Amino acid sequence: MLRIAVPNKGSLSEPASAMLHEAGYRQRKDRRELVLVDSENEVEFFFLRPRDIAVYVGSGKLDIGITGRDLLLDSGASAEEILQLGFAGSTFRYATLPGTAKDVSEFGGKTVATSFSGLVTQHLADHGVEASVVHLDGAVETAIQLGVAEIIADVVETGTTLRNAGLEIISEPILHSEAVVIRGSGAADDDPKVRQFLRRMQGVLVARRYVMMDYDIRAEHLEKAVALTPGLESPTISPLHDQGWVAVRSMVRTKEAQRIMDDLYDLGARAILTTGIHACRL
Numbered sequence: 001m002l003r004i005a006v007p008n009k010g011s012l013s014e015p016a017s018a019m020l021h022e023a024g025y026r027q028r029k030d031r032r033e034l035v036l037v038d039s040e041n042e043v044e045f046f047f048l049r050p051r052d053i054a055v056y057v058g059s060g061k062l063d064i065g066i067t068g069r070d071l072l073l074d075s076g077a078s079a080e081e082i083l084q085l086g087f088a089g090s091t092f093r094y095a096t097l098p099g100t101a102k103d104v105s106e107f108g109g110k111t112v113a114t115s116f117s118g119l120v121t122q123h124l125a126d127h128g129v130e131a132s133v134v135h136l137d138g139a140v141e142t143a144i145q146l147g148v149a150e151i152i153a154d155v156v157e158t159g160t161t162l163r164n165a166g167l168e169i170i171s172e173p174i175l176h177s178e179a180v181v182i183r184g185s186g187a188a189d190d191d192p193k194v195r196q197f198l199r200r201m202q203g204v205l206v207a208r209r210y211v212m213m214d215y216d217i218r219a220e221h222l223e224k225a226v227a228l229t230p231g232l233e234s235p236t237i238s239p240l241h242d243q244g245w246v247a248v249r250s251m252v253r254t255k256e257a258q259r260i261m262d263d264l265y266d267l268g269a270r271a272i273l274t275t276g277i278h279a280c281r282l
């Protein structure tokens with residue numbers, strides 16, 4: 001059985017379970033369930049605190065897990081990122097009251113409050129800055145107001161939380177994060193069960209990001225049309241009963257589908273259809 005760690009709360013929890021469900025795995029119905037065996041797929045899920053997932057996977061007690069890149073790097077665990085999942089996207093940034101400092105190079109002698117002290121300590125050391133780091137469990141924005149620190153480092157998505165606290169984001173982002181699948185010493189890189197799991201998750205990513213596009217076009221415009229819809233490998237071209245016309249089938253990015261349909265129409269394509277992809281293996 002493949003043993004997989006899944007976040008049990010916070011921003012990662014619901015999208016991770018939704019993605020696993022889309023990939024055909026059983027998911028828990030009750031949020032209090034801690035372990036779930038999906039015997040049909042030979043997988044055992046462990047619902048754990050997002051912060052602890054890198055620790056379990058890094059120590060090899062669990063084979064793989066879903067967590068945030070920021071949490072993985074903060075933990076210092078010896079686990080590696082093997083797939084990016086495209087949700088829980090954020091940056092990790094410094095912020096302070098306007099006028100305190102503009103860049104990490106000006107932090108010498110100051111105090112930084114954060115829930116990610118591993119990440120921040122490493123980042124300050126990388127920049128040769130001697131500043132104190134205070135570890136807080138959350139709501140770090142308030143640390144400045146209460147005089148615990150002059151600077152904070154925290155997760156930023158839209159920036160609303162920091163703006164509402166009257167803080168200004170400063171310096172370059174410490175890192176860009178998103179949900180990732182991680183692997184530790186518990187599973188080999190070429191473990192067929194891990195490979196199969198990754199193929200399923202990649203299938204969900206492709207199904208979410210692409211649609212299937214079909215259209216008819218006069219043969220003389222085919223090359224131009226195919227340049228607009230090159231597909232992942234190469235489009236399928238089928239003859240139509242009406243000679244001089246061909247049917248084309250190709251995968252296109254969902255985000256670009258409407259623009260491509262307009263361009264194909266202008267080129268003379270007709271009967272342009274898109275259909276969703278439910279699942280795939282590339």
Ligand SMILES: Nc1ncnc2c1ncn2[C@@H]1O[C@H](COP(=O)(O)OP(=O)(O)OP(=O)(O)O)[C@@H](O)[C@H]1O
Nearest residue numbers: 010011012050068069070071088089090155157177
């Ligand atoms: N607002 C957000 N937008 C996008 N990603 C976020 C956001 N908040 C947290 N994350 C990401 O979610 C992951 C888990 O963070 P964290 O454990 O702090 O969860 P949380 O959603 O803030 O829940 P809580 O703090 O209530 O436990 C991290 O990888 C972090 O980058």
Ligand SMILES: O=P(O)(O)OC[C@H]1O[C@H](OP(=O)(O)OP(=O)(O)O)[C@H](O)[C@@H]1O
Nearest residue numbers: 138139154155156157158159160161162
């Ligand atoms: O840039 P924003 O869009 O405002 O998002 C970032 C905020 O979201 C998260 O907090 P969350 O809402 O999870 O509350 P928390 O402080 O309890 O973690 C994160 O810890 C930041 O504080």
Ligand SMILES: [Mg+2]
Nearest residue numbers: 010011138155
């Ligand atoms: Mg939070």
